[in-house]
Amino acid sequence: MKKQNIALLLSAAMMVTALSACGGPKSNGSGSDDANTSRADSNEIAVGIAQDLGDSLDPYQMTAAGTREILFNVYEGLYKPTSSGDFAPALAESYAVSEDGLQYTFTIRDGVQFHNGTAMDVDDVVYSFNTCAATTVDSSLAAALSNVVSVEATDEHTVTITLSAPNSDFLAYVASVYIVPDDYTDQATAPVGTGPFMYVSRSVQENIIFDKFDGYWGEAAKVDRVTFKIYEDSSAMMTALNGGAVDIVTHLTVSQTQNLSDQYTVLEGTMNLVQALYLNNAQAPFDDVRVRQALCYAIDKDAILELTADGHGAKLGSSVYPAFTKYFDDSLTDYYTYDPEKAKELLAEAGYANGFSMTITVPSNYTPHVDVAQVLVEQLGAVGITVQLQEVEWNTWLQDVYQGRNFQATVVGFDAATLTANALLQRWTSDSDVNMINFSNAEYDSLIAQANATTDDAARTELYLQAERVLTEQAANVYIQDLADMVVINKNLTGFQFYPLYVLDLSDIAYVN
Numbered sequence: 001m002k003k004q005n006i007a008l009l010l011s012a013a014m015m016v017t018a019l020s021a022c023g024g025p026k027s028n029g030s031g032s033d034d035a036n037t038s039r040a041d042s043n044e045i046a047v048g049i050a051q052d053l054g055d056s057l058d059p060y061q062m063t064a065a066g067t068r069e070i071l072f073n074v075y076e077g078l079y080k081p082t083s084s085g086d087f088a089p090a091l092a093e094s095y096a097v098s099e100d101g102l103q104y105t106f107t108i109r110d111g112v113q114f115h116n117g118t119a120m121d122v123d124d125v126v127y128s129f130n131t132c133a134a135t136t137v138d139s140s141l142a143a144a145l146s147n148v149v150s151v152e153a154t155d156e157h158t159v160t161i162t163l164s165a166p167n168s169d170f171l172a173y174v175a176s177v178y179i180v181p182d183d184y185t186d187q188a189t190a191p192v193g194t195g196p197f198m199y200v201s202r203s204v205q206e207n208i209i210f211d212k213f214d215g216y217w218g219e220a221a222k223v224d225r226v227t228f229k230i231y232e233d234s235s236a237m238m239t240a241l242n243g244g245a246v247d248i249v250t251h252l253t254v255s256q257t258q259n260l261s262d263q264y265t266v267l268e269g270t271m272n273l274v275q276a277l278y279l280n281n282a283q284a285p286f287d288d289v290r291v292r293q294a295l296c297y298a299i300d301k302d303a304i305l306e307l308t309a310d311g312h313g314a315k316l317g318s319s320v321y322p323a324f325t326k327y328f329d330d331s332l333t334d335y336y337t338y339d340p341e342k343a344k345e346l347l348a349e350a351g352y353a354n355g356f357s358m359t360i361t362v363p364s365n366y367t368p369h370v371d372v373a374q375v376l377v378e379q380l381g382a383v384g385i386t387v388q389l390q391e392v393e394w395n396t397w398l399q400d401v402y403q404g405r406n407f408q409a410t411v412v413g414f415d416a417a418t419l420t421a422n423a424l425l426q427r428w429t430s431d432s433d434v435n436m437i438n439f440s441n442a443e444y445d446s447l448i449a450q451a452n453a454t455t456d457d458a459a460r461t462e463l464y465l466q467a468e469r470v471l472t473e474q475a476a477n478v479y480i481q482d483l484a485d486m487v488v489i490n491k492n493l494t495g496f497q498f499y500p501l502y503v504l505d506l507s508d509i510a511y512v513n
Contacts, residue, residue: 036244036263040492040511044225047506048237048246050365051394052205052230058187059178060136063434064398065273065415065502070228072503073210074115075178075193078106078125078159079171081419083497083505085323087171090218091120091179091194092159101166101455104174106159113215114181115198122153127182129161138417139434140426143452144173166455169420176418196221196507205230210506222495222510232365232394247490250504253368254309257486264488268312269498271485273413274319274424275369277360277376277478280408282438285356292475294346296336298383299376301480303338308371312484318468319414319424321482323500327421327464332472343383355384360409361401364391368483373411402436413483415502421464422452428476437477444470 039045053067059075062068078092092106112120133145147170149162163170184192191199196218197210208228212221229246231237234256240246241260257266277295279286286292301315314322317332347355358380362373370391377387392400401407416423426432429448430440444467451463472479489496495508 036247036490039247042225043223043511044227045223045247045490045493045506045509046227046229046245047504048231048240048249049228050230050234050237050251050367051232051363053202053208056188057191057199059180059191059193060132060138061188063137063402065413068417069502069504070208071191071193072195073197073226073506074191074195074199075180076195077175077177077179078108079175081172081175081499081501081503083499085419085500087175087419090175091125095171101168102163104161104163104170105154106161106174108157108159109217110157112194112217114184114194115192115213115215116181116184117215118181118183120179120181120194122156122159124179124182125159126151126153128179129177131180132177137433138176138423139429139432140420140423141173141176141418143422143426144170144420145177165453168455168457168460169418169422172418172420197226200225205232219507221507223506226506234365234367241488247493248488248496248509250485250487251366251368251483252486252488253371254312254484254486256367257488260488263491265491267487267489267496267498269485269487270314270321270323271413271415271483272321272323272500272502273415273482274316274321275372275411275413275480275483276316276319277480278410278412278437279477280405280437281440281476282405283408285350285352286408288350289474290346290350291352292478293336294343294350294383295380295385295478296475297339297346298343298385299379299478299480300338303379304372304375304480307375308368309484312486313481315481316479318472318479319428319477320421320464320468321424323482324416324419324421324424326461327468329465329468332468335472336475340383347383347385352384355386357386357388358408359388359390360411361390361392361397361407362411363394363397365394366412369411369413372480376411402434405436405438411480417501419501421461422448425464425467425471426452428471439471439474439476441470441474441476444474 051066076090079087080090082088091109093109095104095106097104108122129151136142147163149164151161154160196216198213200209200211202208210226212224305311305313315333317335320327322328360373362369373389377389380387401410427434428439429445447463447467451460454460492512493509494512495510
C-alpha cells in the first residue's frame with residue numbers, strides 16, 4: 001500500500017525546524033515578567049524539567065520515565081490512555097475482539113499524518129508492532145507482545161492481531177505500542193510520531209522544543225510552542241520559577257511551592273511512582289533477608305512524609321501504587337511497623353550487632369528523593385547503620401546504578417509504562433533485564449509466570465496480589481510512598497490534567513482569555 005508524501009507539509013516542517021535551530025530559545029536563565037508576557041503574546045509556554053532526555057528518543061528504546069513523560073505528546077498508539085484511567089480511540093477508530101479472545105481487529109483511522117509529512121497507513125502499524133516486539137526495553141510490554149502470533153493488514157483500513165492466548169490487559173499494551181513510519185530511521189535522535197506536538201530541536205542540557213503539529217488528526221493543541229527548559233540543579237529551578245522564566249513545573253516538593261509569587265497556581269496529585277530505598281540484593285549485607293527486613297523496621301514512613309512533605313503522599317508497602325485499584329493491597333502498607341528494637345534484633349541475628357556502613361546513591365536533580373534519603377540517613381543511624389549519602393548527576397545514576405547495577409542502595413521512584421500491574425511487577429523477575437536490584441525468588445517468578453499465562457482476570461489479579469506479598473515479605477526493597485505531585489502552573493494557564501500514569505499531557509494547556 002503505497003505511502004503518499006505530502007510535500008507542502010514536509011517543507012513547512014523542515015522550515016520550522018531550521019528556523020527553530022537558528023533562532024529558538026538558547027537560554028534557561030531566570031527570565032522576567034516581560035518574558036512571561038512575551039510567551040503569552042506568542043502563544044508559547046516554557047516547562048521546567050529536572051533532567052535532560054539522556055537516553056534514546058526511540059519509543060521502543062526509552063528507559064527513563066522522564067523521557068516517556070514528555071514524548072507522550074509526540075507519539076501515539078492505536079488507543080491511548082485517558083486521565084480517568086480508560087482507553088480512547090487514537091490511530092484506530094475502533095476495535096473488535098473475537099469470541100475466543102484471540103483476535104483483535106482494529107479499524108485504522110483515515111487521514112492521519114506523521115510529523116515528517118507522510119501519511120500513516122496499515123503498513124506502519126504492522127511495522128511498529130513487529131519492531132516493538134523485537135526491540136522494546138520494556139520487559140512487561142515485551143512479555144505481552146511475545147503472546148502475539150501475527151500482525152496482519154487484512155485490507156487498507158484493517159489490522160488484525162492474533163494472540164496465542166487471551167489477555168484481558170491487551171488493550172493497555174496496544175496503547176503502549178507507538179506507531180512510527182516504516183521507512184524512517186532517525187527515531188533515536190529526531191523522533192517522528194503522530195501526536196499533537198512535533199519535535200523541533202534539542203540543545204543538550206539546555207532545552208527541548210516542540211511545536212504544535214498543524215496536521216494533527218484530532219483536536220489541535222492549544223499553544224503553538226513548548227520549550228522544555230532543563231534545570232538539573234533544584235536551586236536553579238526555583239530561581240527560574242521566581243523569575244517567571246517557566247510557566248509549568250511538575251514533581252515539586254511541598255516546601256518548594258510555599259514561597260512562590262502569586263503569579264502561580266499550585267495543584268496537587270500523586271506522582272504514580274513507587275518510591276523506595278532500592279537495595280542491591282546481590283551485594284552483602286543486602287543478600288540477607290534479615291538485613292533487608294531490619295531496614296524496613298528501622299524506618300518511620302509517617303515521619304518521612306511529615307518531614308519531607310508536611311504529611312502529603314501515600315504510604316506504600318510493595319511495588320504497586322494506589323491508582324492500580326484492584327491490584328493495590330493496602331494491608332501491606334504497614335506490614336513492617338516502625339520498630340527500631342526489632343530492627344536491631346534482626347541485625348544481630350544476621351551477624352551485624354554493631355551495625356554496618358552503607359552508601360545510598362541518589363540522583364541529585366530529584367529533590368523529593370534527596371530529601372527522603374537525608375531522613376533515611378538519620379533513621380538508619382538510630383539502629384547503628386552508618387549511611388553515606390552520595391548525590392550524583394542523573395546520567396551518572398542512569399549508567400552506574402540503573403544500567404550497571406553498581407550500587408548498594410538508592411532512593412528513586414519506578415512508574416508503570418502501561419496501565420497494568422505487570423508493568424510494575426514484571427521487572428523484579430530474576431531474568432528481567434531491568435531488575436536492577438538483582439532480586440531472585442523462585443516463588444515470585446512462578447507467580448508472575450502464572451499471572452501472565454492465565455486467561456481469567458480474577459485469577460490473574462489474585463496471582464499479582466500474591467506476588468506483591470512476596471516482595472513485601474522478602475523485603476526486596478524498603479518501600480516508602482507514592483509521592484505527592486505538586487504542580488506549579490502560571491495562573492493565566494488552564495487545562496492541566498493528572499493521569500494514573502507518569503505522563504505530562506500538554507495538549508489541553510491554554511492561556512485564559
